[in-house]
Amino acid sequence: xxxxxxxxxxxxxxxxxxxxxxxxxxxxxxxxxxxxxxxxxxxxxxxxxxxxxxxxxxxxxxxxxxxxxxxxxxxxxxxxxxxxxxxxxxxxxxxxxxxxxxxxxxxxxxxxxxxxxxxxxxxxx
Ligand code: HEC
Numbered sequence: 001x002x003x004x005x006x007x008x009x010x011x012x013x014x015x016x017x018x019x020x021x022x023x024x025x026x027x028x029x030x031x032x033x034x035x036x037x038x039x040x041x042x043x044x045x046x047x048x049x050x051x052x053x054x055x056x057x058x059x060x061x062x063x064x065x066x067x068x069x070x071x072x073x074x075x076x077x078x079x080x081x082x083x084x085x086x087x088x089x090x091x092x093x094x095x096x097x098x099x100x101x102x103x104x105x106x107x108x109x110x111x112x113x114x115x116x117x118x119x120x121x122x123x124x125x
Contacts, residue, residue, distance in 0.1 A: 047112050049119045056105035057116060066098035069124075077124035088117050 053061075053071075060068040069076035080088060092113055095101035102108055108116070 047108075047115070049115045052105065052108065052112060053116055053119055056108070057103050057120065060099075060103075061120060068099065069120075071120045071123050074124055077121055081121045081124075085114060085117060085121070088121075089114050092117060 057071075060066060061071045064070040064073075064076070069080055071077075089110065092099065093102060093110065102113060103116070105113070105116075
């Protein structure tokens with residue numbers, strides 16, 4: 001389901017078919033559908049979460065550089081995810097230890113950062 005959902009998101013990102021979402025959301029769980037809709041809202045200004053992740057966060061968060069929680073590693077993210085998305089967003093905006101403010105994505109809005117963090121948490125379960 002995770003794989004399907006991720007493929008689905010990147011496909012939507014590529015082709016940008018908004019109306020297909022409502023139809024397809026019915027074939028995934030209600031929660032996943034809601035998340036995809038939120039994701040799509042973030043995409044509407046041209047922001048693509050996977051691309052933005054690769055450009056801004058991947059360098060540290062794929063390798064665990066400087067102690068960054070690794071995306072894809074549940075043990076790294078579970079304790080952080082417990083704080084809730086808003087707390088994670090707040091510390092990502094301000095920066096924390098070796099995590100630079102906004103993860104150095106100064107073009108990212110708060111909503112963009114929130115979508116990125118949600119993507120990272122969802123990819124680490
Ligand atoms: C220069 C390396 C670097 C980059 C680039 C980076 N991070 Fe981080 N990030 C870190 C490190 C290191 C930590 C762990 C900080 C700590 O808790 O000591 C971290 C932690 C976090 C956390 C957890 C904060 C918490 O309160 O536990 C979030 C969320 C996060 N990063 C989001 C992002 C996002 C989103 C991006 C891209 C826009 C990004 N990071 C880019 C290094 C980086």
